[in-house]
Amino acid sequence: MEHVTERSGRAAAFFADTLRGAAIGVAFIIPGFSGGSVAAILGIYERLVGAVADLFKTFRRSISTLLPVALGMVLGASALLLPIRWGLAKFPLATVSLFVGLAIGGLPAVKEHIKGKPTARNGFALVAAALFAASLAFLPAASRPEGFLFHLDAAGYILLFFVGMAGACALVVPGISGSMLLLIFGYYAPLMELFTDYLLCGRAVGTCLAVVGVTGLGILCGFFLVSVLMRALLKRYPRATYYAILGFIAGSVVAVYAPILKPPAQIVDPWQIAVSVALLTAGVALSAGFYFFARRRAKAK
Numbered sequence: 151m152e153h154v155t156e157r158s159g160r161a162a163a164f165f166a167d168t169l170r171g172a173a174i175g176v177a178f179i180i181p182g183f184s185g186g187s188v189a190a191i192l193g194i195y196e197r198l199v200g201a202v203a204d205l206f207k208t209f210r211r212s213i214s215t216l217l218p219v220a221l222g223m224v225l226g227a228s229a230l231l232l233p234i235r236w237g238l239a240k241f242p243l244a245t246v247s248l249f250v251g252l253a254i255g256g257l258p259a260v261k262e263h264i265k266g267k268p269t270a271r272n273g274f275a276l277v278a279a280a281l282f283a284a285s286l287a288f289l290p291a292a293s294r295p296e297g298f299l300f301h302l303d304a305a306g307y308i309l310l311f312f313v314g315m316a317g318a319c320a321l322v323v324p325g326i327s328g329s330m331l332l333l334i335f336g337y338y339a340p341l342m343e344l345f346t347d348y349l350l351c352g353r354a355v356g357t358c359l360a361v362v363g364v365t366g367l368g369i370l371c372g373f374f375l376v377s378v379l380m381r382a383l384l385k386r387y388p389r390a391t392y393y394a395i396l397g398f399i400a401g402s403v404v405a406v407y408a409p410i411l412k413p414p415a416q417i418v419d420p421w422q423i424a425v426s427v428a429l430l431t432a433g434v435a436l437s438a439g440f441y442f443f444a445r446r447r448a449k450a451k
Contacts, residue, residue: 283399
């Protein structure tokens with residue numbers, strides 16, 4: 151009986167981590183949002199960073215931690231790639247507001263790590279991180295010719311590898327948006343086009359797999375290197391690091407709205423504003439409700 155209970159508990163934990171991974175995957179493909187922020191809000195950030203940093207020390211345990219999250223990321227990003235692309239194109243303010251609400255509602259999970267009186271160092275970490283994350287939205291985006299990913303030479307693939315590494319930094323560092331960095335480098339729209347218009351439709355599969363493979367390799371390498379750095383910071387400066395995480399999340403809210411509202415922005419009518427406010431409120435309520443429910447359940451146990 152105990153063996154059956156233990157097995158069902160493991161299955162439930164695997165399913166829960168898969169759902170968390172799906173949320174991280176969805177956040178990664180929305181410009182301005184950070185997968186690391188979602189991981190911090192969902193309370194699995196340190197566990198993920200530790201698993202990646204200790205991958206070669208405790209391989210089996212690290213893989214058991216990372217596998218459901220990675221599976222969820224792939225499923226979440228793949229399942230919602232087309233709907234989110236459509237939502238961002240047709241109703242950007244409403245789509246973004248829902249995810250902003252989900253991020254704001256989860257902030258108490260991060261705030262738990264910064265209890266006590268703030269210091270000057272912590273305040274500096276908070277402000278500097280917020281300003282840096284917000285400033286990413288105001289950097290000029292590079293322009294790339296349409297379909298250039300199908301005509302890459304060796305140097306182009308090497309550059310693609312480093313772009314993947316930059317995207318991985320955004321996955322690990324909360325508040326830094328991987329899709330925003332891809333947008334700045336001029337790779338966001340071409341990669342979205344490659345996935346939705348070619349790979350999912352079974353067109354030019356060989357080239358698509360080569361581009362995805364090189365980008366994925368860059369993401370894996372960057373994910374490991376930055377995880378080691380973040381783990382060292384969490385060990386040596388835990389409160390200052392979490393203050394910086396909170397700042398990054400706050401700055402990312404500015405970063406996600408700025409491209410929508412800055413000129414030349416499309417005219418937003420009162421109906422869209424009302425729907426956006428409603429979705430923002432719903433996102434806050436849903437995320438905060440999930441956090442407080444999970445906290446109450448943990449205390450009951």
